Amino acid sequence: MSDAPHPYGFDTLQVHAGAKPDPATGARQTPIYQTTAYVFRDADHAAALFNLQEVGFIYSRLTNPTVAALQERIAALEGGVGAVATSSGHAAQILALFPLMGPGDNIVSSRRLYGGTITQFTHTIRRFGWEARFADTEDLAALEAACDGRTKAIFCESICNPGGYVTDIPALAEIARRVGVPLIVDNTTATPYLCNPIAMGATLVIHSTTKYLSGNGSSMGGVVVDSGQFDWSASDRFPSLSQPEPAYHGLKFHETFGPLAYVLHGHAIGLRDLGMCQSPMNAWITLQGIETLSLRMDKHVANAKAVAEWLEADPRVSAVTWPGLASSPWHARAQALYPKGAGALFTFGVKGGYEACVKLVDSVEIFSHVANLGDTRSLIIHPASTTHRQLDPEQQVAAGAAPDMVRLSIGIESAADLIADLDQALAAATA
Ligand SMILES: *Cc1c(COP(=O)(O)O)cnc(C)c1O
Numbered sequence: 001m002s003d004a005p006h007p008y009g010f011d012t013l014q015v016h017a018g019a020k021p022d023p024a025t026g027a028r029q030t031p032i033y034q035t036t037a038y039v040f041r042d043a044d045h046a047a048a049l050f051n052l053q054e055v056g057f058i059y060s061r062l063t064n065p066t067v068a069a070l071q072e073r074i075a076a077l078e079g080g081v082g083a084v085a086t087s088s089g090h091a092a093q094i095l096a097l098f099p100l101m102g103p104g105d106n107i108v109s110s111r112r113l114y115g116g117t118i119t120q121f122t123h124t125i126r127r128f129g130w131e132a133r134f135a136d137t138e139d140l141a142a143l144e145a146a147c148d149g150r151t152k153a154i155f156c157e158s159i160c161n162p163g164g165y166v167t168d169i170p171a172l173a174e175i176a177r178r179v180g181v182p183l184i185v186d187n188t189t190a191t192p193y194l195c196n197p198i199a200m201g202a203t204l205v206i207h208s209t210t211k212y213l214s215g216n217g218s219s220m221g222g223v224v225v226d227s228g229q230f231d232w233s234a235s236d237r238f239p240s241l242s243q244p245e246p247a248y249h250g251l252k253f254h255e256t257f258g259p260l261a262y263v264l265h266g267h268a269i270g271l272r273d274l275g276m277c278q279s280p281m282n283a284w285i286t287l288q289g290i291e292t293l294s295l296r297m298d299k300h301v302a303n304a305k306a307v308a309e310w311l312e313a314d315p316r317v318s319a320v321t322w323p324g325l326a327s328s329p330w331h332a333r334a335q336a337l338y339p340k341g342a343g344a345l346f347t348f349g350v351k352g353g354y355e356a357c358v359k360l361v362d363s364v365e366i367f368s369h370v371a372n373l374g375d376t377r378s379l380i381i382h383p384a385s386t387t388h389r390q391l392d393p394e395q396q397v398a399a400g401a402a403p404d405m406v407r408l409s410i411g412i413e414s415a416a417d418l419i420a421d422l423d424q425a426l427a428a429a430t431a
Contacts, residue, residue: 010193014077017072017073018072018076019073031066032281033064034280035060035064037059052264061275061277064280066283066284067277069287070278070286074209074213074225075225080198081259082225082228083225084223084224085222085223086271087221087279089206091274092223093117095274095276096184097125097130098270099265099269100241103128105129107155108146108151109132109154111398112163114161114188115383115387115399117157117186118395119391121155137167140171143172144175153176153182154184155183155184155186157187158185158195159189159334162346162400164322164400166330166338169195169197169201169337181237183203185204187205190343191212193297195338200337203229204227204262205227206222207223209222209286210372210374213286213289213293214282214286214289215296216376216377217372217374219281219282221278226263229259241253241262245269296376296412297344298341300410300411303410303418304346304410305322307419307422312325316351318350320347321405323342324341344411345407346407347401347408350405350430351404352404352429360425361381361382363424366378366417366421367408367421367425372409376412378409380406380407381407382406383399383405384401
């Protein structure tokens with residue numbers, strides 16, 4: 001699926017993109033620019049920076065060299081023109097919508113989403129006057145019918161946490177194109193190594209870099225990547241990008257910056273006024289993680305396959321939702337869209353229901369019982385009693401988080417040890 005504009009392969013870009021030896025010292029590793037502000041050469045330089053006539057650094061809420069290296073690297077891996085890093089994945093979702101939305105506007109969103117995103121979209125964004133209309137991404141006609149003149153984006157996840165659902169990104173991109181709005185894909189669980197939404201027609205890609213990109217469960221972060229391919233001036237749907245923007249002395253972002261309009265808006269207005277910047281330290285840790293992304297993802301996927309196949313053959317288990325299994329309803333789509341593997345995050349059903357699931361998470365030894373995913377360590381959680389607890393039972397089932405389901409985020413340990421741990425924990429849970 002990748003017709004990346006870059007001349008280098010993924011493995012080269014994950015190590016080198018965005019990072020040059022430090023011009024001041026020659027330091028080969030990207031320095032952690034732990035600074036708030038940057039000295040202007042003179043008053044003219046300061047004025048040019050504030051007018052966005054020259055690219056440079058003013059204040060670390062807007063831009064920071066270490067964070068810029070991270071943005072450039074992720075943009076290169078996703079095949080975008082640029083990116084805006086944020087303090088968390090949830091912040092990336094707000095920042096991604098901010099240039100597009102005003103009070104009374106809506107997005108049409110897949111209902112198969114990370115539980116926290118459902119909550120953010122159902123309740124919190126309403127306080128900005130924004131509405132999320134949830135639609136079934138398997139009913140494309142209904143999804144398209146949910147869009148109207150105030151729709152500003154279609155939103156989905158690539159491989160859905162937690163239910164092992166694989167979204168048909170090319171089909172959603174086609175609907176977004178017809179409606180005249182960007183498709184935003186949360187690519188957190190697949191990563192740019194397994195999935196390139198932009199190559200499949202998405203306009204914007206977001207990540208919680210907290211997960212596989214940083215990779216070892218140490219650092220919060222998020223990012224919004226723009227493909228640079230959307231014509232914001234094709235209609236008057238996106239006035240903040242196509243019309244004079246009063247929040248930046250009447251600047252017309254799209255006319256002035258062309259394909260970089262959305263990314264510059266994200267820095268100049270989004271980060272400036274909403275303030276959810278990523279710290280240089282977290283950006284640096286995430287850069288280290290990304291250097292080994294492809295190696296880790298291959299191992300995550302191989303381990304997920306081994307564990308999923310073992311679980312599926314076990315009589316104590318009622319279902320396994322890894323989309324790489326032939327039994328998954330999304331198997332064919334996963335093969336077509338994700339030839340390198342269908343991720344390492346899935347659920348399985350435990351005979352014995354809610355009680356057995358709770359016992360299981362209390363009995364594991366190598367797996368950690370945490371509300372996170374995409375760690376080198378294998379993780380386990382019971383969504384119905386934790387991450388999806390705020391949802392009603394119908395929403396839980398729709399999100400793939402039914403009461404008898406346990407979610408695994410498979411790490412990079414020895415597969416045999418992971419299987420042995422689940423074996424003993426299942427024995428305790430179903431005794
Ligand atoms: C974790 C996650 C988020 C939220 O990211 P944070 O970094 O925790 O704010 C959003 N979407 C998906 C798919 C996630 O897994």
